[in-house]
Amino acid sequence: MAFRTKNLFEKTTKLVRSYSSDKIYTHMSLTLNEQTGIATLELAKPPVNSMSFGFLSQLAAAVQQSEADKYKGLIITSRSSGVFSAGLDLKELHHPDSDRILNYLRRLQDVWFQLYDCSTPTAAVINGHSIAGGCLLALSCEYRVMVNSFKIGMNEALVGVPVSPMFIACMQSVIGQWEAEKALLVGRLFTSEEALGVGLVDEVVGGKSEGVCKAEGYLAGFREVSARARGLSKRYLRQEVVRDLVRRREEDVKKLVEIISSRGVQDSLGEHLERMKNKK
Numbered sequence: 043m044a045f046r047t048k049n050l051f052e053k054t055t056k057l058v059r060s061y062s063s064d065k066i067y068t069h070m071s072l073t074l075n076e077q078t079g080i081a082t083l084e085l086a087k088p089p090v091n092s093m094s095f096g097f098l099s100q101l102a103a104a105v106q107q108s109e110a111d112k113y114k115g116l117i118i119t120s121r122s123s124g125v126f127s128a129g130l131d132l133k134e135l136h137h138p139d140s141d142r143i144l145n146y147l148r149r150l151q152d153v154w155f156q157l158y159d160c161s162t163p164t165a166a167v168i169n170g171h172s173i174a175g176g177c178l179l180a181l182s183c184e185y186r187v188m189v190n191s192f193k194i195g196m197n198e199a200l201v202g203v204p205v206s207p208m209f210i211a212c213m214q215s216v217i218g219q220w221e222a223e224k225a226l227l228v229g230r231l232f233t234s235e236e237a238l239g240v241g242l243v244d245e246v247v248g249g250k251s252e253g254v255c256k257a258e259g260y261l262a263g264f265r266e267v268s269a270r271a272r273g274l275s276k277r278y279l280r281q282e283v284v285r286d287l288v289r290r291r292e293e294d295v296k297k298l299v300e301i302i303s304s305r306g307v308q309d310s311l312g313e314h315l316e317r318m319k320n321k322k
């Protein structure tokens with residue numbers, strides 16, 4: 043089979059350089075299967091694929107690449123066998139520099155808009171724990187296959203930070219208002235099986251390769267469908283959520299910076315980081 047592992051940054055060097063201070067293309071790899079036209083984006087930022095500024099920039103470049111090259115599909119998964127993504131990098135949120143946190147949250151918004159609103163068919167193979175921002179990443183894809191025995195959800199309530207409108211909108215659009223409310227207000231993490239029960243994921247499988255096959259099956263379902271019509275329909279279906287968040291994006295970011303910088307939230311973040319350190 044003809045596989046081409048693309049160094050994403052060959053084509054997007056300019057974009058990534060202007061976005062990121064990290065070394066180019068260190069946190070993920072994008073591999074195109076030239077026979078199917080489906081690309082796999084494998085997150086590879088040990089130990090837990092936390093979403094640092096550089097990670098978000100590379101993710102943005104990958105999504106942009108899939109749109110520009112008109113991939114038939116994009117599968118997002120993790121190189122780690124235990125963690126899909128631990129979400130936002132808590133170190134970016136703890137004692138932040140005011141300009142950096144503003145730019146970090148703007149970057150997060152940009153990536154989310156790009157992924158959520160992209161016309162490329164997308165699927166997530168969640169082959170490990172998927173927490174908060176990690177759950178957002180999976181929910182922004184169209185289809186989710188999860189490997190059993192892991193946890194997924196948005197734990198902001200336990201971290202002591204508010205769930206932001208973008209995260210809420212995504213959760214609501216997949217599992218509905220009441221289930222989202224029940225889960226988000228207590229920071230519930232679902233097992234793979236519970237996630238399937240509530241509709242947070244579409245399938246549960248025994249391992250990553252089975253998950254990739256299921257995701258490919260979903261994406262192959264569009265082979266006979268006009269890519270243009272499909273892409274436009276997806277945008278129309280998602281436009282209400284996008285429009286609302288675009289309209290209020292600057293207001294949301296400024297409010298969140300204010301909240302994150304507050305003493306109470308900083309104390310909670312510090313305690314959460316301490317708990318993680320002490321769990322060993």
Ligand SMILES: CCCCCCCC/C=C\C=C\CC(=O)SCCNC(=O)CCNC(=O)[C@H](O)C(C)(C)COP(=O)(O)OP(=O)(O)OC[C@H]1O[C@@H](n2cnc3c(N)ncnc32)[C@H](O)[C@@H]1OP(=O)(O)O
Pocket residue numbers: 089090092093124125127128129130131132133135147148150151171173174175176197198201203204205206207208291294295298302318319
């Ligand atoms: C509209 C405006 C834009 C929107 C902006 C929204 C902004 C709103 C504000 C906040 C939103 C926050 C959402 C988030 O995503 S916050 C992140 C929440 N995530 C977590 O709490 C995950 C915590 N991690 C875990 O539960 C575990 O690490 C787990 C993922 C289950 C993996 O467990 P395990 O394999 O046992 O690994 P360890 O726990 O030992 O961790 C290994 C090392 O990784 C460090 N780590 C873990 N998670 C993070 C993280 N999120 N960020 C940074 N670092 C992380 C951990 O401390 C260990 O480090 P070390 O080895 O040095 O001790």
